[in-house]
Amino acid sequence: MSDGWLIAVVGPSGVGKDSVMAGIATRAPGIRPVRRVITRAPDPDGEDHEPMTPDAFSESVARGAFCLHWDAHGLSYGIPAPVLADVRGGANRLANLSRGVLRQAAKVFPRLLVLHITAAPEVLAARLAGRGRESADEIAGRLAQAPRPLPPGLNVVTIVNDGPLDDTVTRALAAIQPVRA
Numbered sequence: 001m002s003d004g005w006l007i008a009v010v011g012p013s014g015v016g017k018d019s020v021m022a023g024i025a026t027r028a029p030g031i032r033p034v035r036r037v038i039t040r041a042p043d044p045d046g047e048d049h050e051p052m053t054p055d056a057f058s059e060s061v062a063r064g065a066f067c068l069h070w071d072a073h074g075l076s077y078g079i080p081a082p083v084l085a086d087v088r089g090g091a092n093r094l095a096n097l098s099r100g101v102l103r104q105a106a107k108v109f110p111r112l113l114v115l116h117i118t119a120a121p122e123v124l125a126a127r128l129a130g131r132g133r134e135s136a137d138e139i140a141g142r143l144a145q146a147p148r149p150l151p152p153g154l155n156v157v158t159i160v161n162d163g164p165l166d167d168t169v170t171r172a173l174a175a176i177q178p179v180r181a
């Protein structure tokens with residue numbers, strides 16, 4: 001069986017990565033989203049992640065429990081090692097990644113497609129305020145990181161999420177069609 005793809009969903013905070021992932025998962029059930037491990041308390045209204053303490057996270061890193069991990073926003077994030085095994089077994093998986101871990105992801109995963117979601121700064125600010133998960137200071141910190149460039153040489157498709165979410169998901173599904181074919 002040939003390798004599957006990791007579709008890495010990246011972009012600034014508040015751009016709609018989790019929302020677009022949920023839309024893709026609903027409309028393309030063959031592409032399963034990754035449940036990330038995060039040192040963040042459970043959030044019934046937000047991303048369904050696996051919460052972990054910082055100590056347990058460090059132990060997990062040490063025993064190779066993650067195929068990718070990184071720190072951002074004062075938190076640690078991990079992609080469980082079985083996701084890589086799954087992709088090597090032919091599955092297509094969808095994961096919300098940091099732009100800072102993409103080079104590493106391209107080395108680790110046999111096939112990587114980057115789905116880069118963008119929107120204007122004022123749209124990001126309004127969405128983060130509306131989401132209500134972070135304080136005003138935390139939102140300012142996230143907006144300061146918004147224009148971060150992607151590393152060169154990757155397989156990237158860029159989708160602007162500035163209109164109805166459903167339209168964005170339709171364009172995202174068309175852009176990842178080669179993966180689904």
Ligand SMILES: Nc1ncnc2c1ncn2[C@@H]1O[C@H](COP(=O)(O)OP(=O)(O)O)[C@@H](O)[C@H]1O
Nearest residue numbers: 013014015016017018019127130131163164165
């Ligand atoms: N196209 C859209 N139109 C309106 N609101 C959106 C759209 N996409 C996302 N949102 C909202 O913006 C906020 C941030 O979206 P989220 O998916 O959490 O972004 P990210 O994961 O990139 O930080 C959420 O409240 C979400 O419901």
Ligand SMILES: O=P(O)(O)OC[C@H]1O[C@H](OP(=O)(O)OP(=O)(O)O)[C@H](O)[C@@H]1O
Nearest residue numbers: 012013014072077096097098099100145
């Ligand atoms: O290095 P960057 O590309 O700026 O990304 C930094 C972090 O922001 C996102 O996390 P998270 O989903 O917790 O935050 P968000 O919902 O505010 O984007 C993303 O998944 C990274 O973990």
